[in-house]
Amino acid sequence: MEWFTHSQTGFRQAARYLLSMRLAIMAIQLVAIAIAETMVQLAHRAEALLVCLLYGVLATLGWLWFNRRPPQAASPVSLTLAIDLALIGWWLYFTGGYTNPLVSLLLLPIAVAIILVPTRQSLVLTLAGIAVYTALALWHTPVVLHHQDGDLAQLHLIGMWATFTLTAGILLLVVGTLARRLRHQQSQLATFRESRLRDEQVIALGLSSAAVAHRLGTPLNTMTLLIDEVRAYTQSKASPELSEDLDMLEQQVQLCSGHLQKLTKTAVDAKTAQLETVTVKHWLARLRESATLLWPSGPLHWPTNYPKASVNVDATLDQAVLNLLDNALTASPYWVAVSSRLSDDDQVEIIVEDHGDGLESSLQGAPGEEIVDSRNGLGVGLFLSNATIQRLGGSLKAKTSGSGTTMMIVLPAVTGKTSGAH
Numbered sequence: 220m221e222w223f224t225h226s227q228t229g230f231r232q233a234a235r236y237l238l239s240m241r242l243a244i245m246a247i248q249l250v251a252i253a254i255a256e257t258m259v260q261l262a263h264r265a266e267a268l269l270v271c272l273l274y275g276v277l278a279t280l281g282w283l284w285f286n287r288r289p290p291q292a293a294s295p296v297s298l299t300l301a302i303d304l305a306l307i308g309w310w311l312y313f314t315g316g317y318t319n320p321l322v323s324l325l326l327l328p329i330a331v332a333i334i335l336v337p338t339r340q341s342l343v344l345t346l347a348g349i350a351v352y353t354a355l356a357l358w359h360t361p362v363v364l365h366h367q368d369g370d371l372a373q374l375h376l377i378g379m380w381a382t383f384t385l386t387a388g389i390l391l392l393v394v395g396t397l398a399r400r401l402r403h404q405q406s407q408l409a410t411f412r413e414s415r416l417r418d419e420q421v422i423a424l425g426l427s428s429a430a431v432a433h434r435l436g437t438p439l440n441t442m443t444l445l446i447d448e449v450r451a452y453t454q455s456k457a458s459p460e461l462s463e464d465l466d467m468l469e470q471q472v473q474l475c476s477g478h479l480q481k482l483t484k485t486a487v488d489a490k491t492a493q494l495e496t497v498t499v500k501h502w503l504a505r506l507r508e509s510a511t512l513l514w515p516s517g518p519l520h521w522p523t524n525y526p527k528a529s530v531n532v533d534a535t536l537d538q539a540v541l542n543l544l545d546n547a548l549t550a551s552p553y554w555v556a557v558s559s560r561l562s563d564d565d566q567v568e569i570i571v572e573d574h575g576d577g578l579e580s581s582l583q584g585a586p587g588e589e590i591v592d593s594r595n596g597l598g599v600g601l602f603l604s605n606a607t608i609q610r611l612g613g614s615l616k617a618k619t620s621g622s623g624t625t626m627m628i629v630l631p632a633v634t635g636k637t638s639g640a641h
Contacts, residue, residue, distance in 0.1 A: 241278035316359020526561035550575025
């Protein structure tokens with residue numbers, strides 16, 4: 220197995236671009252010779268064709284070298300680009316020197332050097348290109364053996380047109396490609412910054428929750444002891460109403476203790492848990508059982524038809540969906556519907572609909588992108604649900620209307636075997 224450094228990988232990827240550039244230059248040279256021969260008789264046609272042949276050999280050898288044994292440093296790349304300048308200059312020497320309108324071909328190896336090699340070496344290659352151009356201005360062979368001024372002028376004009384077309388095409392391909400990559404990288408950086416800020420907020424909330432859970436343990440234990448003492452003190456003269464109140468208070472304290480224990484267990488599970496691949500039908504059935512325990516009389520309408528697809532889930536995703544159901548039931552205590560479907564691009568969509576308007580203020584922009592105000596809670600449920608869904612590669616969408624709110628959870632479908640029940 221071969222291992223490559225970062226620079227080797229870059230040079231290996233650049234091999235086909237260098238080959239494309241060199242083959243394009245060779246093709247342009249051959250086409251220029253063919254067009255010139257239709258108008259004038261070139262004085263050094265054989266020599267120009269020989270240089271084209273050598274350039275083709277260089278292009279092939281360079282491509283094979285960079286693919287099979289990519290160089291570990293930029294110096295060999297700069298050397299091959301210097302040979303490019305020399306061969307292009309040699310071809311121009313036999314075809315009119317600096318009077319040849321295709322003299323701009325000398326810019327192509329320089330442009331590639333600016334992208335591939337360090338600044339110092341690209342500067343040396345730029346100076347080498349200027350030196351080659353200067354040498355062609357001082358020494359070059361005539362294009363034809365006999366004076367054909369009219370034909371040469373017309374040929375020069377055609378060459379200028381070809382040079383302009385070539386330059387425009389190169390700018391479109393190279394600069395356009397670089398611009399697209401730059402926009403793509405900027406978009407990736409913006410997404411990364413947003414994800415990092417969201418993760419920092421989630422971490423801050425997690426640390427705060429852990430601290431609160433730790434601090435609430437002592438007061439709850441104290442309240443349990445006080446309830447036992449009050450019950451023992453008033454046991455002989457306690458009224459039925461007082462006993463019921465003490466029982467109710469003890470149940471509520473135990474409920475709070477259970478929630479804190481569950482919070483701690485969920486944090487540990489989330490740290491060590493692996494994703495579970497289950498069918499949509501099995502996952503929604505599991506969510507339905509949890510929702511029934513939380514809201515026994517809740518007006519939840521579950522789907523009867525399920526898409527034949529699987530998704531990756533964990534405990535935090537289950538809690539995220541239950542948070543959305545809690546919000547929906549709070550906003551619409553008389554009707555909430557859950558449905559599922561498979562989109563055209565193989566995405567699993569879980570849809571939660573209600574007839575309330577409780578989430579209007581939190582849906583300005585993308586749902587769950589920031590913590591929102593809440594009359595019935597801390598306002599972090601939607602934020603945490605969105606963060607969990609995005610962590611698993613999904614997204615959370617929302618739509619509000621006069622008849623209520625629709626929340627859509629979009630998750631990537633998983634192909635292959637599932638570990639859950641079917």
